[in-house]
Amino acid sequence: xxxxxxxxxxxxxxxxxxxxxxxxxxxxxxxxxxGHSGAGKSTLLxxxxxxxxxxxxxxxxxxxxxxxxxxxxxxxxxxxxxxxxQNHRLLERYTIFDNVALPLIIEGTHHKQIAKRVHGALDKVxxxxxxxxxxxxxxxxxQQRVGIARAIVNSPPILLADEPTGNLDPELSMEILRLFEDxxxxxxxxxxxxxxxxxxxxxxxxxxxxxxxxxxxDPLAEAVL
Amino acid sequence: xxxxxxxxxxxxxxxxxxxxxxxxxxxxxxxxxxxxxxGEMWRTPLASLMTIAVLGLSLTLPATLYLVVKNVxxxxxxxxxxxxxxxxxxxxxxxxxxxxxxxxxxxxxEIESVKFVxxxxxxxxxxxxxxxxxxxxxxxxxxxxxxxxxxxxxRNRQPNAASVLLTKLQSEREVDFGKLDIGWLERLNSLxxxxxxxxxxxxxxxxxxxxxxxxxxxxxSIMDKKEEIQVMKLVGATNTFIHAPFLxxxxxxxxxxxxxxxxxxSLMMWWLSAAVSGVASVYQTNFTLIGLTLNEFxxxxxxxxxxxxxxxxxxxxxxIKAIEPDKV
Numbered sequence: 381x382x383x384x385x386x387x388x389x390x391x392x393x394x395x396x397x398x399x400x401x402x403x404x405x406x407x408x409x410x411x412x413x414x415g416h417s418g419a420g421k422s423t424l425l426x427x428x429x430x431x432x433x434x435x436x437x438x439x440x441x442x443x444x445x446x447x448x449x450x451x452x453x454x455x456x457x458x459x460x461x462x463x464x465x466q467n468h469r470l471l472e473r474y475t476i477f478d479n480v481a482l483p484l485i486i487e488g489t490h491h492k493q494i495a496k497r498v499h500g501a502l503d504k505v506x507x508x509x510x511x512x513x514x515x516x517x518x519x520x521x522x523q524q525r526v527g528i529a530r531a532i533v534n535s536p537p538i539l540l541a542d543e544p545t546g547n548l549d550p551e552l553s554m555e556i557l558r559l560f561e562d563x564x565x566x567x568x569x570x571x572x573x574x575x576x577x578x579x580x581x582x583x584x585x586x587x588x589x590x591x592x593x594x595x596x597x598d599p600l601a602e603a604v605l
Numbered sequence: 606x607x608x609x610x611x612x613x614x615x616x617x618x619x620x621x622x623x624x625x626x627x628x629x630x631x632x633x634x635x636x637x638x639x640x641x642x643x644g645e646m647w648r649t650p651l652a653s654l655m656t657i658a659v660l661g662l663s664l665t666l667p668a669t670l671y672l673v674v675k676n677v678x679x680x681x682x683x684x685x686x687x688x689x690x691x692x693x694x695x696x697x698x699x700x701x702x703x704x705x706x707x708x709x710x711x712x713x714x715e716i717e718s719v720k721f722v723x724x725x726x727x728x729x730x731x732x733x734x735x736x737x738x739x740x741x742x743x744x745x746x747x748x749x750x751x752x753x754x755x756x757x758x759x760r761n762r763q764p765n766a767a768s769v770l771l772t773k774l775q776s777e778r779e780v781d782f783g784k785l786d787i788g789w790l791e792r793l794n795s796l797x798x799x800x801x802x803x804x805x806x807x808x809x810x811x812x813x814x815x816x817x818x819x820x821x822x823x824x825x826s827i828m829d830k831k832e833e834i835q836v837m838k839l840v841g842a843t844n845t846f847i848h849a850p851f852l853x854x855x856x857x858x859x860x861x862x863x864x865x866x867x868x869x870x871s872l873m874m875w876w877l878s879a880a881v882s883g884v885a886s887v888y889q890t891n892f893t894l895i896g897l898t899l900n901e902f903x904x905x906x907x908x909x910x911x912x913x914x915x916x917x918x919x920x921x922x923x924x925i926k927a928i929e930p931d932k933v
Contacts, residue, residue, distance in 0.1 A: 429839070431839075431929070431930050452843075455838070455841045455842055455843045455844075455846075456841065456843075458838075458839065458840065458841040459840075459841035463839055463840075469832070469835075469836050469839070471832070471833050471836060473833070482836070482837065482840055483840040483841060486837065486840060486841050486842045486843075486846055487841070488630040488634065530840070
């Protein structure tokens with residue numbers, strides 16, 4: 381599903397964020413991406429979500445080389461990837477319903493379908509009763525769950541999460557991770573970037589580790605640096 | 606729970622939309638975004654009203670100047686119709702030759718009427734009008750020539766056409782010289798065209814300022830919604846989708862600004878009409894101010910709408926493109 385082949389990324393100014401990274405995540409797999417701050421986790425996620433382009437190498441998603449996706453096609457490619465952020469990125473002017481409905485409105489989904497799917501997504505994350513609220517009235521954990529509902533509302537095949545439990549206590553963090561587990565059981569490919577190694581250890585899933593832009597640990601890789 | 610994943614394909618492919626449903630979505634979405642933009646303006650009434658007022662007043666000035674030119678032209682067209690050519694006949698012509706000239710002139714297609722004034726009649730008239738009757742008794746002979754007064758047709762009363770006709774008539778062998786007092790008309794027309802040119806220049810400057818005002822207002826709105834735009838791009842919004850509400854806002858500013866300008870111009874015309882009627886009655890004319898016609902009103906609103914669209918288009922094209930999710 382997600383395939384990195386000799387991927388390097390150097391930012392303008394010379395900062396080398398990734399260097400010859402190779403890995404493959406199978407369809408329906410859940411994996412963690414760990415590493416210290418500045419290891420290259422966010423850059424890797426940005427390459428998958430087409431926020432950045434690799435300086436060298438190839439990123440394939442479902443067999444499609446992302447280098448061949450032109451700028452006009454990027455919005456359509458992004459619709460197949462649900463993204464969850466540490467700081468939620470919810471829109472304060474909108475209600476929870478409108479925030480979650482955003483990907484569906486963009487896709488041109490019929491309003492009756494939008495209502496059904498938003499209710500379904502919020503029910504899934506346990507926030508159906510907050511549908512008319514605004515983000516600022518919710519707790520950090522609740523906001524994160526709204527972010528997750530927005531990411532999964534259009535049933536994307538891939539779910540990316542960048543430090544989704546960064547601001548949450550351990551109990552809430554586990555709750556959020558169980559949600560990802562649940563989506564994964566329904567066939568969604570999930571990649572979670574986190575620096576919380578304790579959390580990763582508690583969940584028995586594959587863990588990829590980055591250090592200074594290099595992949596230093598991948599249980600499935602033939603060679604570990 | 607299973608609702609979200611019901612029938613979900615575990616691939617990047619999605620069922621393609623038909624052209625018909627795509628068109629339906631486009632129309633519905635465009636309409637929705639138009640209404641949404643109007644709602645956004647309604648949610649910030651003071652800021653929207655101020656922008657509309659600035660646009661309206663910027664459009665009011667050129668519209669008013671246009672009406673000034675239009676009304677002055679209406680007045681001057683009355684003067685232009687008074688154009689009359691005097692042809693002074695050569696001294697030694699016989700009465701028969703003069704009559705032949707008059708008959709020949711009457712056949713000109715450019716001439717509406719011809720009137721012969723003999724030198725005797727002219728002298729008599731001069732004595733009556735000038736008040737020098739007794740002094741003229743001392744003259745040995747009548748110094749005045751025979752004159753043919755020519756009134757050109759309506760089309761040939763314009764200064765340029767009348768000058769051409771004068772040259773043509775002066776080439777008649779019986780005519781000594783001709784006279785057409787159009788200097789003042791030419792001066793009036795020059796002033797009018799200067800006024801027109803000034804109006805066009807001022808209008809262009811003000812219309813450019815309208816584009817800049819709308820462009821800047823939309824730019825501020827884009828900056829205000831920067832985070833929203835980034836999130837939209839992240840969840841798969843196309844540039845067209847993101848642009849639409851801002852373009853609509855520009856259009857609405859144009860439409861409402863145009864209507865505002867029309868109301869301002871109409872109020873001004875109503876206010877001035879009483880004063881103008883008073884002045885006209887002093888000069889014993891029944892001059893009335895001409896306002897904007899229905900077509901001109903439609904043109905004003907259309908122009909304002911176009912300017913709104915152009916201003917917002919430039920802003921949207923420039924600033925939204927620059928906002929990327931990775932710049933967060």
